[in-house]
Amino acid sequence: MSGTASTYVPKSRVAKWFEARLPIAGLVHSSFVAYPVPRNLNYFWTFGAILSAFLGIQIITGVWLAMHYEPSATGAFNSVEKIMRDVNYGWLLRYAHANGASMFFVAVYVHMFRALYYGSYKAPREVLYILGVVIYLLMMATAFLGYTLPWGQMSFWGATVITNILAAIPVVGDTIQTLLWGGYSVGNPTVNRFFSLHYLLPWMIAGVVVLHVWALHVTGQNNPAGIPIKSGKDAVPFTPYATVKDVFATVVFMILFAWFLFYMPNYLGHADNYIQANPAVTPAHIVPEWYFLPFYAILRAVPSKLGGVILMFAAVIILAFAPWLDTSRIRSCNYRPIYRQFMWVFLGVCLLLGWLGSQPPDGGYVLAAQVCTVYYFAHFLVVMPLCGLFETPKPLPGSILESVTGPGKQVGGAGVPMGAAAAPTTKG
């Protein structure tokens, strides 16, 4: 996948025979063994591996849950309770799936912040980055569909609110809504088709992930210095360095996952979802899952239905335009003294929007959400273009190696990890 010839040499006769017919071992070798990795990557760069792990966890627990789940308006709620009470380890499968979704979003938000902070969206990684935005969109759709399936009160009203959002689309909105509902309101046909789509989308995510990794291996990884690999000394081979670091970080992240899974499995959910769907009563305080809260705050900040819907979608879509909105020639915020501060303010505004989305839609909260919404878009439309023009960046290091060892020093000094210094670099 790296776009260069593989250095893999099959040893056994069987391996040689197979490699001549399907060179998949060489592909894996060049992508995940010999692949050159910048030697200065920090732990932010392990979240791709963590995300892959969670895609796997979600697919496996999901396939097993589907063996017991009944996608109907009358059966869904009871079948979920059956999974919790009667199915062996059903509680584990369901709690792992529900909390796994939350952890998936924790990891994706760290991954996205990494991309924005270190300028991973900038040339030549635009396509790689946009594929990431596509994965994020698919994740949001999958998470929404999955949340409707237990057919509790939050499921039902979440489904109602989101399908009504689509109805705001001019001309075709009502038709789209009826086709999604399969009736005149959210009901039995809706939960049935949402289950089908919820099972479909993860495979589409997996497909786009393949493209995402492919694009990554064409351009190579960005790094905290934001400068390209110039010589073999700037890089270490993927295995063992990145492999071990990725596995270690994944294990540490799994501790966080296990903490939620085993000690507070319902903390991130809503008690109302343990009440069966009732189309006559909306829960008094309806909020989406935490990972949608910033966008929910933007939706509610606009005192117009269509306007709110447009801004909410725009808040996601604008991410895809970051490569062209940012005018700076420097990638990493480490060398951008002004923009770096704006980046932290932007993070604060996103977190604040999330908190505001969880609050009732009253006067002061709405006003604050309006201010934050304006700032959110201003970050992309004003700060990003202007900072690049007016900011004086700090001097970049001469190479990735220099960013690790300091200018002029030799490899092998006390500040350099022994393994990195001793690493044979296979490719430059």
Next chain:
Amino acid sequence: MANTSAAAHAAAPEGSRRDFLFLATGAGLAVGAAAVAWPLVSSMAPDADVIAAGAPIEVDLTPIQDGQIINVFWRGKLIFVRKLTGKEVTDMKAVPVSALSDPAAFDTRVKNGHDQWLVVYGNCTHLGCVPIGHSGNFEGWACPCHGSQFDAVGRVRRGPAPTNLPIPPYAFQTDAKIRIGETGGGKAAA
């Protein structure tokens, strides 16, 4: 493309056999794709069973007290039937139509001669939540989701809801009985 065919192409002023095949294949593919897509999309529409379950329903109004709101379902959609008090009727008639974001006079919200009876869909026109009755500042409903408020005859008075609560097709059979899903004279709603 080989030189010979390029030459043949140039020699045929009206378009060659190859052009014809190219266009015909393209058109065939487009028609075929549409023919395959249509049943897929159409199958997602409400099926015959769902449509049949949408037959008109009758609601007996006699047990409903002054000021009471009852919930009924037609086609799976929630409908409020509300008996307005004399004060609510007076107040609602006094609201200047020009002050409304979706202007509708009192007379357009009730049936002629049945001023006390309001029949409206029970989902907020913003994003479909169920507004809570007898709350808000307008003697009507307040939506818990995004703060829209409706008055006693279901007209939007505050918040992001774009329109008034819509009125389903219904007709009075007698003074104490309505039929929802029919506009009167036995005509079923579309």
